[in-house]
Amino acid sequence: MPLSPMLDLGVYRQGDGPTMVQDTSPPTLECAFHPGRETSLRCGRCGKPICVKCIVQTPVGARCKECAQVRALPTYRADPLTVARAGIAGLIVSAVGFTLVFIFFRAFSMWLSIPIGLAVGEAISFGSNRKRAHSLQTTAAAAVVIGALLAETVQLYLRVGYVSVALVGRVLIADLLTLAIVAVLGTALAISRLR
Numbered sequence: 001m002p003l004s005p006m007l008d009l010g011v012y013r014q015g016d017g018p019t020m021v022q023d024t025s026p027p028t029l030e031c032a033f034h035p036g037r038e039t040s041l042r043c044g045r046c047g048k049p050i051c052v053k054c055i056v057q058t059p060v061g062a063r064c065k066e067c068a069q070v071r072a073l074p075t076y077r078a079d080p081l082t083v084a085r086a087g088i089a090g091l092i093v094s095a096v097g098f099t100l101v102f103i104f105f106r107a108f109s110m111w112l113s114i115p116i117g118l119a120v121g122e123a124i125s126f127g128s129n130r131k132r133a134h135s136l137q138t139t140a141a142a143a144v145v146i147g148a149l150l151a152e153t154v155q156l157y158l159r160v161g162y163v164s165v166a167l168v169g170r171v172l173i174a175d176l177l178t179l180a181i182v183a184v185l186g187t188a189l190a191i192s193r194l195r
């Protein structure tokens with residue numbers, strides 16, 4: 001189980017100073033983000049004067065917007081290469097998982113989309129080094145849907161010996177409700193692993 005982002009304290013150093021310095025002297029500071037607004041508060045990390053509106057509460061105390069963001073970036077942002085790597089991992093798990101289910105356990109597709117969704121989410125989480133970026137949730141949805149479509153095409157080919165766009169289209173429409181539930185469930189479970 002990955003640590004929740006709030007508990008991921010690896011990036012915080014100890015002895016980071018007091019959370020907030022409250023001046024006893026009358027406020028003569030000016031908020032670094034709101035010129036002209038007087039304040040007596042400072043960011044607990046960089047010491048910039050900040051007004052009440054600019055304070056961001058973090059697990060280690062009050063921070064200015066910049067300091068709070070610097071700490072959030074490593075977990076919440078994923079570069080395109082990471083997203084691509086995670087997406088491929090998720091797509092492989094999704095395509096293989098759904099192909100096996102559609103061929104051998106077709107009647108249980110809906111139920112089995114739950115563990116497949118979880119596995120896709122886990123693969124994407126692992127492939128991205130446990131990132132929590134929003135782009136990975138979109139990637140997870142795409143991996144589930146594309147993987148299920150690929151699997152449907154493969155099982156159809158194995159069953160009837162050929163595939164055409166028209167044939168795949170007909171089967172998709174005939175199984176629309178099941179496939180929609182499979183896609184929604186799988187996506188929801190995959191995303192649950194990425195929050």
Ligand SMILES: [Zn+2]
Nearest residue numbers: 043046064067
């Ligand atoms: Zn700061």
Ligand SMILES: [Zn+2]
Nearest residue numbers: 031034051054
């Ligand atoms: Zn401000």
